[in-house]
Amino acid sequence: MCGIIGILGKSSVAHELVDALKRLEYRGYDSAGVATIEPDGTFARRRAVGKLRNLEAVLSESPLAGAIGIGHTRWATHGGVTEKNAHPHATERVAVVHNGIIENFRELKTFLIGAGHEFKSETDTEVVAHLVTRYLDEGLPPKEAVAATLKLLTGAYALLFLFPTDGDLLIGARSGPPLAIGWGDGEMYFGSDAIALAPFTDRVTYLEDGDYAVLHRSGAAIYDAADNPVQRPMVISNAAAFTVDRGNYRHFMAKEIHEQPEVIGHTLGHYLDLTAGRTRLPEASGPRASVGVGGVDWASLDRITISACGTAYYAGLVAKYWFERIARIGVDIDVASEFRYREAPLPEKGLALFVSQSGETADTLASLRYCKQHGQTIGAVVNVPASSIGREADIVFPTLAGAEIGVASTKAFTCQLSVLAALAVAAGRARGAINEAEEQALVAELAAVPRLVTEALRLELTIERLAKRISKAKDVLYLGRGTSFPLALEGALKLKEISYIHAEGYAAGELKHGPIALIDETMPVVVIAPHDRLYEKTVSNMQEVAARGGRIILITDEAGAEAISLEATETIVLPTMSDLVAPIVYAVPVQLLAYHTAVLMGTDVDQPRNLAKSVTVE
Structure with missing residues (x-):
């Protein structure tokens, strides 16, 4: 997750910017930079690749004196890790x-180049700077130039703008990733979260999705996406006492659900070259460094073995569909606690993938060791690369979810899915199962996920209303087909974990093979059904539920909502999206439904009874 800081100060702010960025180091980064308006009214930038100490060394050799500035720590998404691609862009x-x-x-870049603009980096961010410049050149004031630019952007973003013509002005905007205002005494601040602002102030205002804010040293004016002035509450933050803070959320789980546009974007940026429109797997190190793509000889594989526990197992189950359909590789998947005792025969020189948030799950680690003993190449999809699973793997494919405090996994799950989707596309290209144009189309679909997740989060009030029905039930059924089947399993698990309501997930086609006996007028049935090639078959299962008095909550898209006519149905309508990315985006309403049900039930959402974040014993 990139870190952002902006300061309207009373004296030189360069070192304060760097100190604030240090508090955001937990988010991860590969380059950093600051920009200030110097006393003579000109821009000055200092940027460096690598850790913040490198930026500090640059500032020591070439200090900045400006009393207003912005700073950034970057995870590369568009373009490589170079100084020219480091932020700020100007x-x-x-x-x-x-x-x-x-x-x-x-x-946008093609249009701007045609209009005479010259670009100096490979990043998407530089487009924003040139768009604002174009509007400024046309005579618009800074606020109006930013507002006009925001209306042209498609994606998920948090942005800060600094103008050399005004040493008392910072503008920030949010669509998806978080951004907060800090209130000082004759000083004002922007930050990615309250942790960055903690040394300066404990008075914080969190921008809501779609907001932009204009800061002067005397205060702030906030506007919504329609350019209407709005008021957002000021809260007192206790971030100074914590490494990770809940912000303005009631629970860590809620915060982590809402962090997903940001962390998914950074995870995808690690595995995709969004400038070229192709996959970009991290280079392997050690004995695998010269092997294939990302340390795997995908072309020679006959089968992949995936093993995991709980929510991570469901991520692997979705990946089975992706690898088999996109890369044409057969996949065996099992719960790690079962796999380790099956004494399964394994293909010669096969690839075994192990998925874990903590990287310390005992059963998954034992399964890894079994596969290693049987000559498999070991790949680890983990959120903690230095964990036991990460250390013992031949290749680590990190998720960039950041610290996940809530016991029930949310952002770690969608980041696992993001990594596995990128691996499936890379495998498909390496094996010749898809061509270059197909790879570019799939990469473009994945690049849209942060925006689509942001749109899904905007349905929270609708989902909260539907959670009231779920909270009154003793049993809940979840149904799905294809990649929606693992989401049905995950939805049922989430509800059980945090609300303590009994729930079961089934493949929709299995309804008549037993579960239909449970259906009555008191049974909520959550159906996950994007309008894909399997939709009509799922509709027939919904009709069977409705005929027996079951009350359906349908999670679908606009086409799916228009095609359904069952009176017993309430719908959560997501934006239209491709089959590839639907499992990642559809996870969000499933998480929110469980979360709001648990809140209504009054349970301990972040630390549900009998559960631990990392299961390190059998």
């Missing part, structure tokens, strides 16, 4: 820092 009229993905940057 023209003569504006400097910008950015967290997120601008999906339509290619079209």
Whole structure:
């Protein structure tokens, strides 16, 4: 997750910017930079690849004196890890820092180059700087230039803007990734979260999705996406006492659900070259360094073995569909606690993938060791690369979810899915199962996920209302087909974990093979059914439920909602999206439904009874 900081101060702010960025190091980064307006009214930038100490060394050799500035720590998404791609990006009229993905940057860049603009980096962010510059050149004031630019952007982003013509002005905007305002005494601040602002102030206002804010040293004015002035509450933050803070959320789980546009974007950026429109697997190290793509000889594989526990197992189950359909590789998948005792025969020189948030899950680690003993190449999809599973693997495919405090996994799950989707596309290309144009189309679909997740989060009030029905039930059934079947399993698990309501997930086609006996007018049935090639078959299962008095909550898209006519159905309508990315985005309403049900039930959402974040014993 990129880190963002902006300071309207009383004296030189460069070192304060760097100190704030240090508090955001937990988010991960590969380069950093700051920009200030110097006393003579000109921009000055200092950027460096690598850790913040490298930026500090640059500042020591070439100090900055400006009392207003912006800073950034970057995870590379568009373009490599180079100084020219490090933020801030600037023209003569504006400097910008950015967290997120601008999906339509290619079209915008083509237009701007045609209009005479010259680009110096490979990033999507530079497009934003040039768009604002274009509007400034046309005579618009900074606020109006930013507002006009935001309306042209497709994607998920947090942005800060610095203007050399005004040493008392910072503008910030949020669509997806978080951004907060800090209130000082004659000083004002922007930050990715309250932790960055903790040394300066404990008075914080969190921008809501779609907001942009104009800061002067005397205060802030906030506007919504329709340019209407709005008021957002000021809260007292206790971030100074914690490494990770809940922000303005009631529970860590809620915060982590809402962090997903940001962390998914950074995870995808690690595995995709969004500038070129192709996969970019991290280079392997050690004995696998010269092997295939990302340390795997995908072309020679006959089968992949996947093993995991709980929610991570469901991520692997979705990946089975992806690998088999996109890369044409057979996949065996099992719960790690069962796999380790099956004495399964394994293919010669096969690939075994192990999925774990903590990287310390005892059963998964034991399964890894079994596969290693039987000559398998070991790949680990983990959120903690230095964990036991990460250390014992031949190749680590890290998720970039950041610290996940809630016991019930949310952002770790969708980041696992993001990694596995990228691996499936890379495998498909390496094996010749898809061509270059197909790879570019799939990468473009994945690049849209942060925006689609942001749109899904906007349905929270609708989902909260539907949770009231779930909270009154003793049993809940979840149904899905294809990649929606693992989501049905995950939805049932989430509800059980945090609300203590009994729930079961089934493949929709299995309804008549037993579960239909449970259906009555008191049974909520959650059906996960995007309008895909399997939709009509799922509709027939919904009709069977409705005929027996079951009350259906349908999670679908606009086409699916229009095609259904059952009176017993309430719908959660998501945006239209491709089959590839649907499992990642559809996870969000499933999580929110469980979360709001648990809140209504009054349970301990972040630390549900009898559960631990990492299961390190059998």
